Amino acid sequence: MNPFSTLGIRHDIVNAITDLGFETPTPIQEQAIPVLLSGSNDFVGLAQTGTGKTAAFGLPLLELLDFNQNHPQALVLCPTRELCLQITKDINNYAKNIKNANVVAVYGGASIMDQLRAIRKGVQIVVATPGRMLDILNRKAIDFSEVRFVVLDEADEMLNMGFQEDIDSILSTTPEDKKTWLFSATMPMEVRRIAKKYMTDPHELTMGTKNTGNVNIDHEYYVVRARDKYAAFKRIVDFNPEIFGIVFCRTKIETQEIAEALIKDGYNADSLHGDLSQQQRDKVMKRYRERSLQLLIATDVAARGIDVNDVTHVINYSLPDEIENYTHRSGRTARAGKTGVSIAIINSKELGKIRQIERVIGKQFTKAEIPNGFDVCEKQLFALVHKVHNVEVNEEQIEQYIPRIMDEFKDLSKEDIIKRFASLEFNRFLEYYQNAPDLNAGDERGFERTGDRFPRNGGKSEYTRLFMNLGSVDDFTRGDMLGFICSQGKISGKAVGKIDLKGVYTFFEVENAVADQVQQAFKSVDYQGRKVRIELAGDRGMESSGGNRGERSFGGGGSFRGDRRSGGDRRDSGGGFRDFSGKRREDRSGGDRKKKW
Known part of the structure; x- marks a missing residue:
């Protein structure tokens, strides 16, 4: 029998969580679930992230709600979109065997109209970030008059992010006799105050000492x-x-x-x-x-x-x-x-x-x-050896190439082949870390590699500033643009200085030594049917002020590939290749309306 059954969870839910691999309750689940299943207490649970808090409150909610009723009965408030989506996904997984169970995620950065439609179709559990939830309440698009349970997850972080007023406004629309369950990793005075304000004699459960970290x-x-x-x-x-x-x-x-x-x-x-x-x-x-x-x-x-x-x-x-x-x-x-x-x-x-x-x-x-430097090289070498030793060989596909490979290596001994394979990666780290300085504070020995300084460039005299007629409206982010310049210009990422991405154009810097090469390389480049123009920034009669640093947005490498010289595929630290090609991102939009991050 699954131990969750002994906690009072019914079989259709236990079957669902068994399929998810839940075999043994975590300490907070073991102690919180029986208390919450009574449905008669407010509750404060203090436990670290990663201890299974979502199941600790999600499973009791599924037991206590009436899924034949199609109105909001439970509200879960959490600080971020990611957590909102994660909680919604988890509860949906737990409820997969429950007929008519509807869980809706409400968060900024997504279409509010889609969320309103989902609410209108009927919902028993609403999982929301405070900013977007308040927007929907202000539209009078949801009725919380019959909400029986409110869960405040990551309460300390919601307060840190400045959601106190929003939480007050949201909870004022819920019944006085609801039960409030608060979960938090830490218990600062602000969380203590919110517990006192919204709860009556709550059952408090602390896993370990308050505010302590994971022992693992x-x-x-x-x-x-x-x-x-x-x-x-x-x-x-x-x-x-x-x-x-x-x-x-x-x-x-x-x-x-x-x-x-x-x-x-x-x-x-x-x-x-x-x-x-x-x-x-x-x-x-x-x-x-x-x-x-x-x-x-x-x-x-x-x-x-x-x-x-x-x-x-x-x-x-x-x-x-x-x-x-x-x-x-x-x-x-x-x-x-x-x-x-x-x-x-x-x-x-x-x-x-x-x-x-x-x-x-x-x-x-x-x-x-x-x-x-020596220790790093040694670690990388044996990581490569370990990877080669454990690589899965596709015997069927590789077989046809074995005769040619053996012929290529016929003049080499087994020891020579091993040395050469190991050196493919080892030489790169050996060269990079040759004469590497001691970076521990208090020891001034050695010299500092300028290549290790951060930031290394931007506004230096050895860079040429160029203009390009593509910008953020073309779905470029700064990372995409970096990959595009490197791939098309046949240069490495280290040769690129500051990138100042604007709406319909971009200013960027490249080392003087490759400036002509980049301009020549782009002469025959088209982007989505439009000719790409690269010019010296001064030739435009317009110079950027360098951009608002606060507007920077890294996009994570565009889908442009090449060898190490072209700034495309990069070797990873374990001996493989770092392929930082990623899909292009849309422009920024939306989000919860609280403190700037």
């Missing part, structure tokens, strides 16, 4: 000089060839700049932040879930609700302003009982903040050393 996460910090942070970050990534991580930055601008720099340096990365439209965000997340991305660069708010399995590392490129947010960040890894690593890259002045975080999460950080 190892916490490490690296101390570097500010000027070496980007170089140190890349070296940490190179030292972990199988990394599948989320990198947290403090601002949208920092997120965009790091993602763009990583693409130029050949890494398989993309950014996620509040300036992206829902379509763009969906495409980024689709690539990340499919693991065609290795690194997701994100702001705190944009990453809320990301539920991706097997994230190996969380890297804090910048520590969060709010100590509690570190708990949310690190909770992106080590989900569902697995292990993970949370890394902080800091300068010596931030050691005090590390000690504060240690007190909050109840766990000590390990001080780690930035690996030297």
Whole structure:
């Protein structure tokens, strides 16, 4: 018998979650579900992300609601679009065997008319972000007078994002006798106040000590000089060839700049932040879930609700302003009982903040050393050896080529062949890390590679500024444009400086040495039936001021391919190729109407 049955969940729901692989309840599910099934208490649940909170409240809701009634009976409020969609998907999966069960997701960045139509068709559970929910209420398009349960998920983050007034307005439309269930990873005073305001003698359940982190996460910090942070970050990534991580930055601008720099340096990365439209965000997340991305660069708010399995590392490129947010960040890894690593890259002045975080999460950080060049090369070499050893051989397809391959290698010994295959990748890292400096703070030995500095370019005299008659109205993002320039101009990403994407045109910088080559290469290029023009920016009689940095939006590499010289396919850190080709994104639009991310 599935243990969920003993908690009071009926068989059609248990059968559905068994198909999803639910075999044993997590601690919060085991303790919360029996309490919530009584339907008689307000409830406060404190537990870290990744502990199964959605099922903890979703399964009881499915037990308690009357699905023969086609009006809203439960409202789930959460801070972000991603979390809204994830909760909706999960509850729909749990309810697949329940006849007439309707769950509607309401969030900004998508068509409000489609959401209104779904509501009019009938709905028992509404999962919503506060901003869009308030818009629909203001249109008098939904009636919450018969709502029996309200769930506030990630309550601390909703308050951090400035949704207090919206929550007040929304809850004022619900009955006084409803039951309120609040779930949060941390319990700051703001959450305590909202619990006191909307609840009566709630049952409080705390998994572990309040605000503590997941015990399966190892916490490490690296101390570097500010000027070496980007170089140190890349070296940490190179030292972990199988990394599948989320990198947290403090601002949208920092997120965009790091993602763009990583693409130029050949890494398989993309950014996620509040300036992206829902379509763009969906495409980024689709690539990340499919693991065609290795690194997701994100702001705190944009990453809320990301539920991706097997994230190996969380890297804090910048520590969060709010100590509690570190708990949310690190909770992106080590989900569902697995292990993970949370890394902080800091300068010596931030050691005090590390000690504060240690007190909050109840766990000590390990001080780690930035690996030297030799260590990185060794790690990459054996990652390649491991990959070759475990590669799946398609015997049927490869058989026809074996005679020619053997003939090609007939003058080489087995040892020679092994050396040459290993050297294909090893030589590249050996060359890159030759004479690499020690990046750990407090040691000034060695020299600093200008190629490791971030940002490396923009506005320097060795760059030529060019004009192109394509822009954002042609469905280009900055990442798409970077790939387009590299592919068509036959240059590497490192040769491109700042890209200033406008509506119907773009200014971009390339190294002086390749400026003529780029202009010549574009002379015969058409884009969607239109001739592409490249001119010196000065010839236009119009210079851009460099663009509003706050408007930058990284799009994640266009669908343009080439070799390493053309800036297309890049070798990945495990010996394969980084193919950062991605589908072009739509223009930004929509979103919840709260704080800028």
